[in-house]
Amino acid sequence: MVVIGWALATAVGLAVVYGLVPYLNEEEVPEMNSFARVFYGSFNRLAWSIAVGWLIFACVHGYGGPVNRFLSWRAFTPLSRLTYVVYLVHLNYMFVWKDSLRKPIYYTDLDHVQFYLGVVFGVNLLAFGISVLVEAPFLNLEKLIFSSFIPASTFI
Numbered sequence: 001m002v003v004i005g006w007a008l009a010t011a012v013g014l015a016v017v018y019g020l021v022p023y024l025n026e027e028e029v030p031e032m033n034s035f036a037r038v039f040y041g042s043f044n045r046l047a048w049s050i051a052v053g054w055l056i057f058a059c060v061h062g063y064g065g066p067v068n069r070f071l072s073w074r075a076f077t078p079l080s081r082l083t084y085v086v087y088l089v090h091l092n093y094m095f096v097w098k099d100s101l102r103k104p105i106y107y108t109d110l111d112h113v114q115f116y117l118g119v120v121f122g123v124n125l126l127a128f129g130i131s132v133l134v135e136a137p138f139l140n141l142e143k144l145i146f147s148s149f150i151p152a153s154t155f156i
Contacts, residue, residue, distance in 0.1 A: 002058065002063045005054055005058065005063075006054075006058065006063075008054070009050070009051045009054035009055060009058075012047045012048075012050060012051045013047075013048065013051035013052075015047065016044050016047050016048045016051070019040055019044070020040065023036070059071065059072075081131060081135070082124065082127045082128060082131055085127040085130050085131050086123055086124060086127040089123060089126055089127055089130065090119070090123045093119065093122060093123050094119060097122075
């Protein structure tokens, strides 16, 4: 049963990611079929969430195997603490950057790569600062407040 779950989750995930590849070449398929467009547009997010939900369910209940070992790798711990802060600040960071420009942007491949790497570096640096100055003190405060109510082994 677990193998069937993994197979279906993998198939659904790959179908969501690579489902539109046949329609990318406009010379072979000039227009996408209306049924395929509506079907994919309606169900791609639901299908992706089901595939990710199976991954979470399998890992929590001990059926994750090597996937669980990889996702539980201790090297991901510092990055996992930053991801939510990166999510919260990245859009504001890009708006501030865009609004500070004094002339229009004419994109080239080099400009696009430079913009991407600059945003990744800047947002992660900002997220690290926010995490150290805001998140870490509140986590320590939470541990102090709730340590008498909850055993210390439940804190991450």
